[in-house]
Amino acid sequence: MNAEPIGQNGRRLKTWKEIASFFGCDERTVRRWEETRELPVRRVPNSARSAVFAYESELRAWLNKEQPPGTDPGRTIGAAGEMESGRSWLVRRLAARWLFAVLALTLAGAAGALWFVSAQNGTGLGRHRPTPDAERFYQAGLYGWQSRTPAGLTQAVDDFTQAIVRDPQYAEAYAGLATCYNLLREYTAMPPDYAFPRAKAAAERAIALDPSLPDAHTALAFVDFYWLHNTAGARHEFQRAIALAPRNAQAHHWYATFLLNLREFPLALTEIEEAQQLDAESSSILADKGAILLYSGRTGEAAVLLHQLEQTAPSLSSPHRYLAVMHRARGDDLEFVRELSISAEKRRHLADAAVAAAAANGLRQGGHRGMLTAMLQVQRQHFSGLESPAYVLAQTYAGLGDRAHALQHLSVSLARHEPDAVSLNIDPLFTSLRQLPAFQQLLRTADVQPNGN
Numbered sequence: 236m237n238a239e240p241i242g243q244n245g246r247r248l249k250t251w252k253e254i255a256s257f258f259g260c261d262e263r264t265v266r267r268w269e270e271t272r273e274l275p276v277r278r279v280p281n282s283a284r285s286a287v288f289a290y291e292s293e294l295r296a297w298l299n300k301e302q303p304p305g306t307d308p309g310r311t312i313g314a315a316g317e318m319e320s321g322r323s324w325l326v327r328r329l330a331a332r333w334l335f336a337v338l339a340l341t342l343a344g345a346a347g348a349l350w351f352v353s354a355q356n357g358t359g360l361g362r363h364r365p366t367p368d369a370e371r372f373y374q375a376g377l378y379g380w381q382s383r384t385p386a387g388l389t390q391a392v393d394d395f396t397q398a399i400v401r402d403p404q405y406a407e408a409y410a411g412l413a414t415c416y417n418l419l420r421e422y423t424a425m426p427p428d429y430a431f432p433r434a435k436a437a438a439e440r441a442i443a444l445d446p447s448l449p450d451a452h453t454a455l456a457f458v459d460f461y462w463l464h465n466t467a468g469a470r471h472e473f474q475r476a477i478a479l480a481p482r483n484a485q486a487h488h489w490y491a492t493f494l495l496n497l498r499e500f501p502l503a504l505t506e507i508e509e510a511q512q513l514d515a516e517s518s519s520i521l522a523d524k525g526a527i528l529l530y531s532g533r534t535g536e537a538a539v540l541l542h543q544l545e546q547t548a549p550s551l552s553s554p555h556r557y558l559a560v561m562h563r564a565r566g567d568d569l570e571f572v573r574e575l576s577i578s579a580e581k582r583r584h585l586a587d588a589a590v591a592a593a594a595a596n597g598l599r600q601g602g603h604r605g606m607l608t609a610m611l612q613v614q615r616q617h618f619s620g621l622e623s624p625a626y627v628l629a630q631t632y633a634g635l636g637d638r639a640h641a642l643q644h645l646s647v648s649l650a651r652h653e654p655d656a657v658s659l660n661i662d663p664l665f666t667s668l669r670q671l672p673a674f675q676q677l678l679r680t681a682d683v684q685p686n687g688n
Contacts, residue, residue: 369402409441413454431462449480461654484514500531518548552581564663586617626655
């Protein structure tokens with residue numbers, strides 16, 4: 236980056252590209268912010284309109300006006316181009332959008348109640364027809380979230396929120412917003428305790444407005460499982476979604492990954508293949524099919540599929556995340572570190588990037604154990620700031636042969652309702668613990684055993 240040295244007003248960013256990089260978004264977005272939201276961009280005197288600059292200190296001050304309640308105003312984003320940590324630029328960017336959505340959600344309450352009473356009395360007008368403006372924003376949001384990239388998902392939240400503001404009775408827009416927050420937790424550094432409450436509120440509002448909306452039930456099932464660890468509730472919502480819309484690819488897709496975590500491998504594969512037939516062009520469905528093949532022991536098939544996706548869907552982070560799991564379980568440390576680093580970069584996840592860098596240095600200096608020891612040191616630093624889950628520390632302790640600390644951190648992970656904890660029953664990194672009574676008790680606590688067990 237060609238930004239100037241830091242001066243009295245902070246680093247000076249000299250182009251739209253540098254300003255966009257500071258926020259981790261595209262140039263179109265920051266240009267729009269300047270026009271509609273008073274982003275502090277300056278223009279070079281006596282030059283073309285396109286010659287612009289901005290100071291980091293002023294950009295941070297602009298961000299701080301939008302930070303959510305309870306965040307530390309001293310924790311601003313880092314130097315331009317850096318990936319952000321857990322309480323990230325993403326949280327700051329989306330805070331204002333959530334306030335708009337909450338306002339619209341409140342307004343929708345009375346309208347939704349009226350719709351429900353009318354429908355019960357047989358006098359309703361049927362499914363709500365959105366306004367044309369709202370529908371345009373909704374369609375744009377659908378395109379954005381399907382990218383599974385930080386920029387695409389963040390833009391989709393903006394689009395769905397605009398749809399809701401223009402039409403507070405638009406149930407599909409609330410369902411889209413819920414889906415975005417679920418995915419932002421997975422594909423970015425957004426903290427679960429920020430993403431999931433918003434996903435839950437939006438999904439529940441969508442269901443209140445239209446109980447027959449399958450995407451809303453799917454989004455609520457996701458929250459039930461990965462945040463609330465309510466396995467029975469999640470299964471009910473997934474099955475309800477599929478009953479409402481048997482040809483809904485997203486419902487089959489997310490139900491498949493739910494079943495994967497319960498070790499219901501044959502049914503998971505059936506569901507993901509159904510999703511694939513319904514949406515043959517979805518790279519995220521193929522990536523999760525790779526994960527199902529991987530965890531069910533069909534490693535060769537999984538590797539072929541995931542490596543293909545690295546080429547055909549280069550912006551998608553999940554193939555790299557799954558390949559990192561595969562290489563770590565195999566003991567291929569060089570490839571594990573490489574894939575972890577790529578995944579962190581694509582998700583803009585500072586904590587994972589720091590772990591990957593430490594792993595690379597530790598591997599060079601001390602081999603496999605040196606890698607794990609270096610990873611643990613960084614993970615413990617981020618754990619104290621709640622940016623590194625207890626679950627990943629448990630994985631590293633298990634690799635080092637420290638069963639006591641591994642079990643201790645798994646207990647913490649379950650107590651915190653960390654999303655990663657639902658993978659406890661399929662994670663190959665805990666093979667050495669699997670037969671221990673304490674581990675079996677953790678499985679019962681997590682409620683992630685196959686149906687009927």
